[in-house]
Amino acid sequence: MRKVYLDNASTTSLLPEVREAMLPYLGELYGNPSCMHEWGDAAREGIENSREKLADLIDVDSEDLIFTASGTESNNFAIKGLAMAQQSKGKHIIVSAVEHFSVLNSAKTMEKWGYEVTVIPVDKFGVVDPDDVRKNLRKDTVLVSIIHASSEVGTIQPIRDIAKITRENNVVFHTDAVATVGTIPVSARDLGVDALSLAGNQFYGPKGSAALWVRKGIRIIPFLDGGVQEGGRRAGTENVPAIVGLGTAAEVAKANMGERATKLTTLRDRLLRELPSKIERAIVTGHPRNRLPGHASFCVEFIEGEAMIMLLSSQGVAVTSGSACTSRALKASHVLIAMGLTHAVAQGSLLLSLGIDNTGQDVDYVVEVLPPIVDRLRQMSPLYAKYLKKLKGV
């Protein structure tokens, strides 16, 4: 059976050259980077080379990068650390309704610590209006955090426009760029943000490799107290192999970005066009054009996402969904609901995220196997039966 992995938004594969680069650090180069001997020097060199490569990818000073263990950690660190560092200025935070849980739930935690959180809405494509950010700024606003692109619907946000507003008002601006760094060109300098989260397993690096960039001069309260690793901002012995892998993934991403994006966009546009043409009442979610290159997301009406995932999986195709049943919390995707979709429609959420190994044949295969799966589930669905009766005017 053909195997087609279309869940690159959850994690990408590990590039062979990334694995190769990591291997020595899982073997003979096992030293602790804090140590002042040959073993320590080698490990430290691995980390610092990686920092340079990553800095090059996102156009920042390498010394302002803090390596972390996940995008979630970077986001937690940014929201809590940046807000807490400015307590004397105020306790108001602005986030969007389509943030990742690691941002939303961090903001919720800050509410318990006496902060006030304003959640900015989005339009039907999932786009934040920069004016809404402006309108909600207050004297005591200390942090704005808006996701660069949602991994659920792929919509890319007008981060530069928002950054102009936060700069004019002297408010710290963080963006969760986990879905974009390594996938589309991201220059933190050009975006004008003050802090930015990224994760290696979104662009063919290892899991457990991530970073937070914080502009020089912006204060952040560390989570982990201990030694002076990462300039004292994140104590603890570094995950050297993961960091080395992250650097290599960044280097390759920078070199191949244009070529990768062109390929992914072609495949994505086929999915966005061909699936709705073959499946009635399947709507594209997210922005039709201004979206991540490999990202095709839909809501298929009258059926539920998990059932689709399971049947696709039985045909060798790996995808994901934002349906309530798929989530451990048993809640429909807050992103889809924020975009104004009903719970019933959001239940039919299906996300196909392409990667560099996917081919046109993979797209052919999905376009062939998905419509009969949808049909099979609809034949079982009381909602579809009701819809058909309504159409007939019964």
Next chain:
Amino acid sequence: MPVYSDKVMDHFMHPRNVGEIADADGVGEVGNPVCGDMMSFYIKVKDDRLQDIKFKTFGCGAAIAVSSMVSEMAMGKTIEEAMKITPQSVADELEGLPKQKFHCSNLGAQALHKAIEDYLSKKQPVKQAGKSAKVTAAAKKTGPKTRTAAAKAMGGKE
């Protein structure tokens, strides 16, 4: 490790008794799309036995497997026997359901019982009053018991 047991997968991949019965003796509908699952059960009753059962389900893999299993468990049973099917007995027959799915997806027994109640309420009330009242009472009794069993299962085993 797969989330679902082989039995759940079997009923999900090959659901039994999917469909509707145009001239059903009883119809039961539970759930709503907001919480994720919705089930409609249709029954034909002859001589106090469930002669035919069909269902339609909007929901996840577990919801579909549960509906299929309930239809199989109840087929040919007397009404009284069918009323004794509980979410726990369905989960047991399916060789277990994931903890978080137990409540939301395990609505099959409830949908079937609703269809039976619908059938009983439609029967000539005078002639069958005594009997249907008795069965309905039995059905009501199963309710809270069922919930306790479910609660126990939630706390106890996976």
